Amino acid sequence: MTPPPAVPAALHPLVAAFLDDRAAVRAALHRFGSPVHLVFPQVFTANLAALRGVLEGAATRYRICYAHKVNRSAAFAGTAAAAGIAVDVASARELLSAQTAGFPADRIEVTGPKGAAMLRTALAAGVTINVDNLWELETLAALSDPKTTVPVLLRISGFPGSSPSRFGIDLGDAGAAFDLLTRHRDRLRLLGFAFHLDTAATVERVQAVAECLDLVERAYGHDLMPTVLDIGGGLRQVFTADAAGYDAYDHALRAGLLGHGRAVHWGSNTFGYHVADGAVHGGPVFHKYANTESAADILADLLGAPLPGHGGRALSRVLADNLLELWLEPGKALVDQAGITLAQVEFVKRAGNGATLVHLDLSRDTVTAADQEVLIDPIVLAEPVVPDAVGVYFAGHLCLERDLITQRQVRLAGVPAPGDPVVFANTAGYHMDLSAARASMHPVPAKVAVLHRDGEFDLCPDADYRPEVR
Structure with missing residues (x-):
């Protein structure tokens, strides 16, 4: 079936350079574990x-x-x-x-x-x-x-x-x-x-x-x-690299809520919209991602x-x-695109309704504030074994039905594998901390400062970071 439209994340050039440096990404995960919050002063x-x-x-x-x-x-x-x-x-x-x-x-x-x-x-x-x-x-x-x-x-x-x-x-x-x-x-x-x-x-x-x-x-x-x-x-903030893609996704989401075409929402979630008399009313519980x-x-x-x-x-x-x-x-304006959250795929399964679930080692509360939906597509930092566009849902590690990290379907280039790194972009503005919880005794992810010096990326525990005084 045709996967949903893509909603790509806007990335600051420094953050994009870090993600392109796979050795730096692996070093962050190896040293500080997964999941981990990375901030870019x-x-x-x-x-x-x-x-x-x-x-x-x-x-x-x-x-x-x-x-x-x-x-x-x-x-x-x-x-x-x-x-x-x-x-x-x-x-x-x-x-x-x-x-x-x-x-x-x-x-x-x-x-x-x-x-x-x-x-x-x-x-x-x-x-x-x-x-x-x-x-x-x-x-x-x-x-x-x-x-x-x-x-x-x-x-x-x-x-x-x-x-x-x-x-x-x-x-x-x-x-x-x-x-x-x-x-x-x-x-x-x-x-x-x-x-x-x-x-x-x-x-x-x-x-x-x-x-x-x-x-x-x-x-x-x-x-x-x-x-x-x-x-x-x-x-x-500026979240998306393609405002038209956001609009296309919103159109597909609303059409699915009405039963027109393929649904891209999980269960009965309407994301704040109200469906009545053959139409979708109101506004979604999304940030202004298309800005x-x-x-x-x-x-x-x-x-x-x-x-x-x-x-x-x-x-x-x-x-x-x-x-x-x-x-x-x-x-938010000062931390816009200044933070990301790294996690890893634990396993992939098919649910009873036929949906593909990509389970990660973090919870929804780690990357989104309150009841907000994550409408920017997470980034999988691995080449798929079988490149083929597919729609998936990202799931969290809590034993709660509500712990779907994306309660809407996400377009990927292929099904990821266990251990693949996954990036949630632009999480520094409230997303990292506002709803962070310790349910099931899971620890709060480490927070790490990333500094680019002399062509290389240095990693430092957030609490130990000391800025240069100008």
């Missing part, structure tokens, strides 16, 4: 340089805060610290990791919902606190040392035209926040306003910026002097977008004219 550095280039060109003051939660890698954190940027942490352990990496207190920002224990930890560390709600603000004032002024940002939500969010202080409650800041001005110092939208749409971000600029004006009326506008993260626009291009579009009510001036120009420093919190 040099790709992180290149991604950072691209964002910095856009910001420098916009001629506005800025601060980049690496969103640590995207990956637990000490190598990434150390690379960010050595590069002189800031870091966004969302737990006590992340804060400790940032401090260990070398970030000073004035380059650490604590974000996310925080209980009293986390607030005490942040206060003791002397870092900037991005306040999620009015309770946090009032509690900070109560817990803080009267002799020390705490720098805070107010995270705002409830913007017109944006989806509701459980995070942040609603626009309608800004007045109450100003009252608290005014009442406790001896303990709390307002640096500015922050937001994080679950979208990369420029129009929504522009609207949020406009609302925050209004808040800046209102703050001045309370004798508060904000100087920062933090636009959060959410910049996209071809880089994070740098998305950021450039945002900074160049005209702000309503400001005479057509670009967002970056308005911020500069108002002496506001732009902060952003990229995570």
Whole structure:
């Protein structure tokens, strides 16, 4: 039968060169075992340089805060610290990791919902606190040392035209926040306003910026002097080398769900789609795999977008004219294509429904976040014994029906053999860590930094990696 369309992965040239060096791949598996997560700090550095280039060109003051939660890698954190940027942490352990990496207190920002224990930890560390709600603000004032002024940002939500969010202080409650800041001005110092939208749409971000600029004006009326506008993260990644291939696969998947042609889905999984009245409705639980626009291009579009009510001036120009420093919190954008996961084939079997199952020595939770489907095709680093395009499902090593690594059929050049290496591309952005589990007492895969020097690849345990200080 005809296999499904291919959805090839986009690979950074450095990562592609590593995979072409089969001796380096074998060395990684031999030394650190399978499965193993590989991170590439040099790709992180290149991604950072691209964002910095856009910001420098916009001629506005800025601060980049690496969103640590995207990956637990000490190598990434150390690379960010050595590069002189800031870091966004969302737990006590992340804060400790940032401090260990070398970030000073004035380059650490604590974000996310925080209980009293986390607030005490942040206060003791002397870092900037991005306040999620009015309770946090009032509690900070109560817990803080009267002799020390705490720098805070107010995270705002409830913007017109944006989806509701459980995070942040609603626009309608800004007045109450100003009252608290005014009442406790001896303990709390307002640096500015922050937001994080679950979208990369420029129009929504522009609207949020406009609302925050209004808040800046209102703050001045309370004798508060904000100087920062933090636009959060959410910049996209480039996953696929063939956006048309992604679209073709999505079309085949939906046709299969309707019973039109060959099904490429396992069991009753609909991937978030809703099938009714002879049609497929809604959206899938996939990342935006078809995106071809880089994070740098998305950021450039945002900074160049005209702000309503400001005479057509670009967002970056308005911020500069108002002496506001732009902060952003990229995570996925900095680790885009900077990490892969290596595993090995354990065996191949045919299921009762006729499907070919390729069993690997890792679980679904190792390479995908929460309920997301892996829509980029895994790469088998071996020539098939009998080259013949075939559709397979990759299965995990847990004794659970749900542990299908790909719950949709994947096109391969042939059936792999036991021991063949398999690569999951671009897993550094949340995929490695967000859902990682120790079910059945399986260990969490090792994490290893890969560095390209003098034409060769060096491997180093992630925790031992030390970046070059520039």
